Amino acid sequence: MELRQAAAFVVTADEGHVGRAAARLHVTQPTLSRQIAALERSLGVPLFDRTRRQLALTPAGEVFLAGARELVRRADELAAAAQRAHRGELGVLRVGFVQSATFAALPRLLGAFRAAVPHVRVEVTAMTTLRQVDALADDRIDAGLLRPQFTVPDLRLRTMSHDELCAALPGGHPLARRRRVSLADLADESFVFYERDSGPAVHDTIVGHCRAAGFSPRIVQEAVDVQTIVALVAANLGVSLLITPTPHTDEKAVVYRPLVEKLPTWEMSLAWSVHNRSPVLARLLESAPA
Incomplete structure (x- = not known):
């Protein structure tokens, strides 16, 4: 059984007419009829009673319809979720921070991020600058708020503030x-x-x-x-x-x-690895206040 066959069956059952269902699905009637016939062969049972003049479901078709509706609905939800994850609207953001970031930089950064993408789960961990550098390199965090004192080749930095x-x-x-x-x-x-x-x-x-x-x-x-x-x-x-x-x-x-x-002054910087291609990280960088 293929998902497109189940979707075609649901539309046909809803319309009660092959022609209207084909028009709704933007396929020809013969194509839709072949999809329904292939689905019935894979299931081993007839889903429509073709002895009547009007298209009607068999008892097996009635039972299958409820599950097929849920299958199509879940498939649509999964597709939408995958698309949202690709856009960085779903997933997990892991952020490390030095303690002095908690008084201004961290609330500003995560407040702007939460407003932009409210459904991403945020995990925050207090870490020294040195620990953050290691965690960024090992992909244990996606971004860090730290006090840069040295240059790390694969790390990118964006200054958040200059503190006295x-x-x-x-x-x-x-x-x-x-x-x-x-x-x-x-x-x-x-x-x-x-x-x-x-x-x-x-x-x-x-x-x-x-x-x-x-x-x-x-x-x-x-x-x-x-x-x-x-x-x-x-x-x-x-x-x-x-x-x-x-x-x-x-x-x-x-x-x-x-x-x-x-x-x-002491620089507070947002840091991330150039190798991290996470869409959620990209959204953080888009929403980060200047």
């Missing part, structure tokens, strides 16, 4: 009363810092800025994520230097102050 470094201070700290602080103002402070193993480029660059300002930061506590750093600053364990944007906090607990120094 700021000071995070306990709410009651004397420097919290200033509109801006300089790195030199922090020379004698205890620091809560990014854990180097989770992001050596970020860690080393910030330490380098401090040394350029004339001191090495006295690191008393390290943390993997920015929320933990902010919590430790709020607990008055020390101050920190964070890449903006930063988590929202009560200013009685933690305040953020821009730096006096004009330091290089």
Whole structure:
């Protein structure tokens, strides 16, 4: 049995007339009659009673019609789903992100994507930049929001934002009363810092800025994520230097102050592999805000 034969049978049964069914199917009457006859041979039963003047279904035809309708409907749905998947409107999008992306870049990116293609399932995973680079190469994620510190040959990047470094201070700290602080103002402070193993480029660059300002930061506590750093600053364990944007906090607990120094900004980039031909990824790149 072929799908086109089942579809022809359903139309013929609905019309109750071979001529009208043939016109609806855009085939000749002999062609349609041959399709129905071939279907009956493959089933081994007659579907139409040809002894009557008016076309009528046999008992076998009545039973077969209900299933044939469902078969044709499902075939149409599958065809439509395949076409939507080809257009990137169905499927799964896997996105990695550095934690600082959660405060602006990730909501902007996925919000625009969801508005464009609401039926794609999105899977997000927090990952360091280094882990994202490996995951993109191994096709474990489709796209990443990361802080590029080096060039990877098969990776493409699109800049999402240029973010500045700021000071995070306990709410009651004397420097919290200033509109801006300089790195030199922090020379004698205890620091809560990014854990180097989770992001050596970020860690080393910030330490380098401090040394350029004339001191090495006295690191008393390290943390993997920015929320933990902010919590430790709020607990008055020390101050920190964070890449903006930063988590929202009560200013009685933690305040953020821009730096006096004009330091290089940190790039937040959308990254993907040139070898990934996923239609869903293509839709993400189309919808990504500039």
